[in-house]
Amino acid sequence: MKKVLGLTMLCMSLSVFAQSSPNMLGTWTGMSNSAVSGAGHFHPTEAGKEKAVRFRSVEYVMVIDKEEGRNFVGSIGATNNKHSTDAKRKEVLMGAYAKDMKSGVMVNETGSFTFKLADSKNLEVCYTQVSASPKVASCFEMTKK
Helix, strand or coil: CHHHHHHHHHHHHHHHHHCCCCCCCEEEEEECEEEEECCCCCCCCCCCCCCCEEEECCEEEEEEEEEECCEEEEEEEECCCCCCCCCCEEEEEEEEECCCCCEEEEECCCCEEEEEEEECCEEEEEEEEECCCCEEEEEEEEEEC
């Protein structure tokens, strides 16, 4: 009986440990897969093509420099220079974990994200921006450096 009780206590403590805050601190990178309509900071467009829906891949760098409990803050920026309309820019990023401590939400100056930690080094991210211009739907994976 003592062994069963001890094993139960160990499992419960591991469960609590598994739900403690993961470490998001550091630099994450990933290439977006985006559907875009209109022009914006991360998705500028060529003159005369502002209303065209287009598909873009932009490299992003996210730096999380502060984390406390279920919240974190940092910046996200586009770094891709493969196209003449790509611009380097950083925005403040704030986030919060859901109860499972593996998923949650983030917001920057222009839109909102959902995320899920696949493991300590891989993050699945989806982003939406609904404004007059641009409208963006994007999902991608980020890797911790």
